Amino acid sequence: MIPGVAVLGSTGSIGTSALKVLARQRDRFRVVALTAFGQKDRLEAQVAAFRPAFVGLVSGAGTDGWRAGRASLVEAVTRPDVDIVLNGIVGAAGLEATLAALAAGKRVALANKETLVMAGELVTRTARERGGEIVPVDSEHSAVLQCVTGRSPAEVQRLILTASGGPFHSWDAERVRHATVDEALNHPTWRMGRKITVDSATLANKALEVIEAHFLFGLPYDRIEAVVHPQSVIHSFVEFVDGSVMAQLGFPNMELPILYALTHPDRVPDDGVTRFDPVAAGPLTFEPVRTEVFPALALGMRAGRTGGSAPAAFNAANEVAVAAFLAGRALFGRIAEVIAVVLEEQIVTDVSSVEAVLEADAWARRRAEELLRCS
Ligand SMILES: NC(=O)c1ccc[n+]([C@@H]2O[C@H](COP(=O)([O-])OP(=O)(O)OC[C@H]3O[C@@H](n4cnc5c(N)ncnc54)[C@H](OP(=O)(O)O)[C@@H]3O)[C@@H](O)[C@H]2O)c1
Known part of the structure; x- marks a missing residue:
């Protein structure tokens, strides 16, 4: 039986990337549910392309047969024909659906990192007790997962999450303070939704990711670090207890981590991926995070420790x-x-x-x- 996938937030950046991956993998996965918040036209086009059994539009009834309201998210993820839930909702609005999916014993391919940040203990406990599984979509956590799969947790010494540094990584503090919306949305390496793009500019995103890594991989905060890597080619490092360090590389594109979250621990061929070329990737550089210019990172890490x-x-x-x-x-x-x-x-x-x-x-x-x- 081909596994059924529910894509939540299908009209967003992660959602549309996920549907590109799923369109190339029609013999391995079938799209059975799509949900969005308000972009009805885009959702209609996706429904025409994938013919899912379930469609939810949170902000109101869209078309005959579509479900509406927040309850449509829980309805989508708990369907018996859904095996994997790809949660591409932005923000705290994704929590209920993540919990419902895990409680129903599904795999959650989780892009919605806010879920793990706000309720990490509850979410991981629900997965443990109810047979659900959380597989990260975030490229950094996918990188870590790809490095640690097959190893025992006791062998992992330290995680080093890479950060592009965002559009302001070399700006002075006063200029950053007055940055405009257009400047903040002009991310140097990733094309993403507006909220995460601003989070990348403040580095709050890296704090969210450190907390996410703590809950996903069970490491204490003093063994999770961040380093600025402006090229976004190395997606994270894992140091093992013997001092060996592994990393996962690729050009910045969310389609690979999305596919891996669907297939983990297996790998399947994908003819849509841009093949890696070390020469084209150019020099790879690293810098310390300028915490004095980007206080949101330290604030978030402190909140995690608290x-x-x-x-x-x-x-x-x-x-x-x-x-x-x-x-x-x-x-x-x-x-x-x-x-x-x-x-x-x-x-x-x-x-x-x-x-x-x-x-x-x-x-x-x-x-x-x-x-x-x-x-
Ligand atoms: N984009 C990336 O490359 C990337 C990478 C790593 C992690 N992430 C994480 O993935 C998540 C999604 O990011 P994104 O960049 O894809 O965001 P996005 O482009 O803004 O898309 C958000 C999606 O969620 C839906 N949505 C918004 N509010 C909702 C609500 N209250 N209830 C239900 N659905 C709602 C939107 O529907 P409408 O379009 O109809 O409004 C849209 O489909 C975030 O947690 C982000 O941190 C993203």
Whole structure:
């Protein structure tokens, strides 16, 4: 039986890349469910191309037979004909579907890193207890997974996640503080959705990824590091206990990690991938992260170490501040400032239930909005 795939967020950057991969792999996977938030026309075109059994449009009923509302996400992922859920939703809105899919024992190919950041313990426990499986789509975590597959966790010493450094990696602090939306969206190596592109510019994305790596691979925070690698060719390094270091390479393109998340631990031929050429890749360089210019990274890593509700608050404050920046309501530099105040004021609680996670998320959103109104 060909495994059925539900693609959540099919109209986004990850979703459309996933559908390109799935179009080339029709004899290995069939698309049985597609969901989007509001891009009805794009979703209609995808439905015409893939003829899925289930279609969900969260923001409202689209067409006869389509499901609407947030409940459509849970409905999509718990269908008996769905074996793999590719979660390409952006932000905290993806949490419920991830949890429902894992509770139903499905493989979740997870691009929606915010899920693991806000509720890492709950999500990993749900997977463990209910037979679900989380396979990362993020290129850095896919790289780590590809390096550690077949090894015992005790053999892994350290992870070094690479970061492009974003569009401002060589700018001074004052210029970064006043960066415009167009400048922040002009990512040097990756074409992605708007929210993650801003997260890459603040380096909040790398903090989210460090927390994601902590939950995925079970390593303490003092063994997960980040390094700036402007070419985005090496997707991460894994150091083993004997000092040997492995890395995974490829031109920046999400189609490979998406395919690997579907097939892990197997590999299948893909004639759509751009073959690697070390000469064309050119010199590969590395720089330390300038934490003084990009405070969001240190703030997020501190929230990760604090644990409890701190990562959820970090994520929520970041989502609100990024939305305000994109809407022209806040300076770029305000994003990290708002996160800092929210984390400072937060009373950290235990977040072992979904209600506790959502409460921490809601409090941080409210506080971030208040702070943005005052600025
Ligand atoms: N893009 C990348 O290369 C990349 C790489 C690594 C990780 N990721 C992660 O992958 C996730 C998606 O990123 P992206 O760049 O693909 O974002 P994106 O282009 O903005 O796409 C987001 C998708 O989620 C849907 N969506 C938005 N709000 C929703 C809601 N409230 N409920 C249900 N669906 C909703 C959107 O639907 P509409 O289009 O209808 O609004 C769209 O299909 C993020 O967590 C990001 O950090 C992305």
